Amino acid sequence: MRKQTFPRGIHPPEYKSITEDQKLESLEPPKKVFIPLNQHFGKPADPLVKKGEEVLLGQKIGDSEELFSAPVHSSVSGKVLFIKEHPHPLGSPVQTIIIANDGKDTPHQDTKGAQDPFSLKPEDIRKRVRQAGIVGMGGAAFPTAVKLSPPKGKPIDTVIINGCECEPMLTSDYRIMLEYPEDIIKGAQIIRNATGADRILISIEDNKLEAFELFKQKMNGFPGDVALVKTKYPQGAEKNLIYALLNREVPSGGLPFDVGVVVQNVGTVKAVWDVVSSGKPLFERAVTVSGPGIKEKKNLMIRIGTPFQNAIEHCGGFNEGTNMLIMGGPMMGLAQWNLEIPVIKGTSGLIAWKQEAPPKEMPCISCGRCVQHCPMGLVPTQLQNYSRHELYEEADQWGALDCVECGCCQYICPANIPLVHWIRLGKNAVTQMRRKKKSG
Amino acid sequence: MKQNTFVLKSSPHFRDKDSVSKIMYTVVLSLIPAVIASVYFFRLKAVLIYITCVATCLATEAVFLKVRKKDLRSLWDGSAIITGMLLAMTLPPSLSLDLVIIGSVMAIALGKQVFGGLGYNVFNPALVGRAFLQLAFPVAMTTWIPPVTLNVNTATFATPLGNLKFQSSLTQGALIPLKDLFWGNVGGCLGETSAAALLLGALFLLFRRVIDWRIPAGVISSLILFTGAFWLAQPDSYASPLFHVLAGGLIIGAFFMATDMVTSPINPLGTWIYALGIGVLVGLIRLFGGFPEGVMFSILFMNTFVPLINRYTRPRILGERRGAS
Numbered sequence: 231m232r233k234q235t236f237p238r239g240i241h242p243p244e245y246k247s248i249t250e251d252q253k254l255e256s257l258e259p260p261k262k263v264f265i266p267l268n269q270h271f272g273k274p275a276d277p278l279v280k281k282g283e284e285v286l287l288g289q290k291i292g293d294s295e296e297l298f299s300a301p302v303h304s305s306v307s308g309k310v311l312f313i314k315e316h317p318h319p320l321g322s323p324v325q326t327i328i329i330a331n332d333g334k335d336t337p338h339q340d341t342k343g344a345q346d347p348f349s350l351k352p353e354d355i356r357k358r359v360r361q362a363g364i365v366g367m368g369g370a371a372f373p374t375a376v377k378l379s380p381p382k383g384k385p386i387d388t389v390i391i392n393g394c395e396c397e398p399m400l401t402s403d404y405r406i407m408l409e410y411p412e413d414i415i416k417g418a419q420i421i422r423n424a425t426g427a428d429r430i431l432i433s434i435e436d437n438k439l440e441a442f443e444l445f446k447q448k449m450n451g452f453p454g455d456v457a458l459v460k461t462k463y464p465q466g467a468e469k470n471l472i473y474a475l476l477n478r479e480v481p482s483g484g485l486p487f488d489v490g491v492v493v494q495n496v497g498t499v500k501a502v503w504d505v506v507s508s509g510k511p512l513f514e515r516a517v518t519v520s521g522p523g524i525k526e527k528k529n530l531m532i533r534i535g536t537p538f539q540n541a542i543e544h545c546g547g548f549n550e551g552t553n554m555l556i557m558g559g560p561m562m563g564l565a566q567w568n569l570e571i572p573v574i575k576g577t578s579g580l581i582a583w584k585q586e587a588p589p590k591e592m593p594c595i596s597c598g599r600c601v602q603h604c605p606m607g608l609v610p611t612q613l614q615n616y617s618r619h620e621l622y623e624e625a626d627q628w629g630a631l632d633c634v635e636c637g638c639c640q641y642i643c644p645a646n647i648p649l650v651h652w653i654r655l656g657k658n659a660v661t662q663m664r665r666k667k668k669s670g
Numbered sequence: 671m672k673q674n675t676f677v678l679k680s681s682p683h684f685r686d687k688d689s690v691s692k693i694m695y696t697v698v699l700s701l702i703p704a705v706i707a708s709v710y711f712f713r714l715k716a717v718l719i720y721i722t723c724v725a726t727c728l729a730t731e732a733v734f735l736k737v738r739k740k741d742l743r744s745l746w747d748g749s750a751i752i753t754g755m756l757l758a759m760t761l762p763p764s765l766s767l768d769l770v771i772i773g774s775v776m777a778i779a780l781g782k783q784v785f786g787g788l789g790y791n792v793f794n795p796a797l798v799g800r801a802f803l804q805l806a807f808p809v810a811m812t813t814w815i816p817p818v819t820l821n822v823n824t825a826t827f828a829t830p831l832g833n834l835k836f837q838s839s840l841t842q843g844a845l846i847p848l849k850d851l852f853w854g855n856v857g858g859c860l861g862e863t864s865a866a867a868l869l870l871g872a873l874f875l876l877f878r879r880v881i882d883w884r885i886p887a888g889v890i891s892s893l894i895l896f897t898g899a900f901w902l903a904q905p906d907s908y909a910s911p912l913f914h915v916l917a918g919g920l921i922i923g924a925f926f927m928a929t930d931m932v933t934s935p936i937n938p939l940g941t942w943i944y945a946l947g948i949g950v951l952v953g954l955i956r957l958f959g960g961f962p963e964g965v966m967f968s969i970l971f972m973n974t975f976v977p978l979i980n981r982y983t984r985p986r987i988l989g990e991r992r993g994a995s
Contacts, residue, residue: 240686469988479988482987482990484989553676555676560681560683565679592689592747595931596932596934598936598941607986629987632988640682641684641686644689644690646685646689650682654680
């Protein structure tokens with residue numbers, strides 16, 4: 231079989247064998263959960279409960295009227311202790327609902343599935359997905375209901391189920407694929423129904439052959455294909471994956487809708503199936519806890535709002551000298567500073583290690599490796615130069631906003647230049663500049 | 671709760687193991703076969719020139735780093751050593767050591783540090799040093815001695831290209847055979863004569879992906895096309911393209927000088943333009959110019975265009991429609 235892929239990209243060490251055979255293990259819910267009202271791309275939710283109120287497992291405790299938002303749910307049953315600012319994985323503190331767990335996990339009564347999920351109307355599916363607070367679980371946390379609402383005039387023909395998991399060290403998606411293949415396949419049908427697409431493509435990197443074989447076997451009777459793609463970073467990046475599978479290019483500044491595609495991560499698809507089949511909202515997720523800094527590396531099923539501390543302790547704690555904790559994978563993950571920070575809907579992994587002092591930054595020697603490896607076809611060294619010198623007009627012309635911050639350029643840079651860091655700053659400035667131009 | 675202090679930095683958190691100095695020392699290593707060949711052909715003269723060049727380049731670099739209040743550890747990033755080695759390889763073996771010192775100082779000072787040091791220079795530093803010597807001391811820079819291995823005893827001796835240009839060796843049937851050009855048993859600059867030794871090092875660099883294959887491919891193919899066209903039309907008046915590839919400084923230029931990362935384009939398309947330009951210019955100078963050899967000036971000339979080339983050869987961004995915005 232021909233393995234599809236995209237041009238350029240990199241091959242970082244994978245380190246997946248460390249945890250790939252570790253079955254998903256349920257982490258005991260903590261005594262207190264910390265549910266941030268903002269765990270998604272878009273507007274934060276408003277709290278629906280008050281201090282002192284009793285809440286049940288799966289009860290909606292925050293919501294918003296905005297389109298680009300998602301509700302949040304209690305991941306335990308118990309009593310609301312506080313609603314206040316709490317440290318958050320994305321950096322700045324966020325309004326957070328803190329709930330004391332009564333240990334009973336009394337389920338909320340509203341949580342019921344549909345009689346026949348496959349006959350649900352698209353509108354109905356979207357409503358259920360929205361109510362369940364489902365967001366993209368690959369890490370970007372884009373509200374899924376929005377992704378399932380193709381704008382008029384942009385018909386969708388293909389649903390891509392993203393099982394690439396191209397980030398090194400992470401195996402949470404892989405475990406979901408091995409342990410819940412039917413849920414994913416059925417969830418994919420629901421997404422196809424919601425978007426009106428004809429075709430389902432489940433894409434898996436060729437370092438996960440076991441999952442590939444399993445899906446090929448389980449697809450029996452269901453429409454759709456399983457596609458094996460080359461193991462290369464960032465194979466799972468939306469635009470690169472669409473190019474690899476369908477040879478279509480999402481226009482610069484556009485969305486997969488523009489080329490008739492919807493891409494959903496396997497974890498998200500399982501969450502969609504959960505809500506339409508049983509009514510279960512999104513209050514737990516699979517998280518890989520790995521890296522040389524962790525004593526016992528594991529794949530855990532963790533309730534949203536569980537502090538990192540609980541997950542780390544369950545994995546035997548940190549090894550001596552560990553001084554770095556990353557939420558997500560080593561290529562795009564966010565460095566964390568506090569163990570009270572909770573697991574949120576976009577937490578795919580917790581990776582820890584001992585970070586040595588980085589080598590000295592050297593001047594760019596124009597080796598061109600960043601250009602040869604940029605999956606978006608950008609010139610990273612030029613972009614960082616423009617950004618350093620605040621030449622944002624030029625940065626915009628050279629496609630700064632097309633950068634997906636995958637980190638290939640900085641990974642490969644022999645001069646150890648923090649390319650992504652500078653480009654990120656440049657992107658912010660370009661966005662602001664564009665906004666000013668529009669309004670002024 | 672036990673308090674950990676965590677390192678905070680932005681992604682990515684993984685890094686390839688290659689580094690600037692690793693790249694530099696790989697190049698140093700790749701030059702060793704050619705250094706050995708030149709010591710074999712020119713003996714003590716060669717050893718003295720290499721030592722003088724590298725030592726003077728390092729000393730000049732150290733002075734500049736000190737004056738510019740830069741980290742002195744950069745001295746050992748390997749780049750000054752390469753400049754010294756490459757400059758030595760482009761000098762006539764008969765050159766007196768005081769001129770060697772002047773050339774080395776100029777290579778680092780004028781070729782590199784006045785622009786801001788490593789990464790900021792426009793021209794290949796070694797070639798700047800050589801160009802200075804060529805313009806200031808033209809006679810010394812064109813006085814050649816035969817390699818020790820040739821066993822000839824003449825006061826004046828010419829390079830194969832000099833023979834071709836000034837002594838009409840082609841019409842007299844005295845053109846240096848290709849075999850001698852390939853192994854290096856001819857007159858010429860210290861390190862440029864042995865194509866075999868240079869190619870051995872170049873293969874290593876290509877294999878380690880330190881140099882971009884497009885540059886030697888472009889330079890050599892355009893030189894072959896250019897000189898080949900004239901040769902096919904009038905084989906009696908023009909030397910064969912293969913002679914042009916193996917003679918003079920073309921091999922060292924195409925694989926070790928033009929490929930200098932700092933002074934060559936970063937985008938693949940730009941790299942082709944740059945390489946093809948060098949090959950055509952070499953052909954033009956050799957066939958119709960006043961000098962027998964044109965590799966140095968061709969590379970320096972194309973170096974000038976690199977910023978411009980980089981500007982106009984931006985790759986196509988995924989999803990970009992050209993001319994749309």
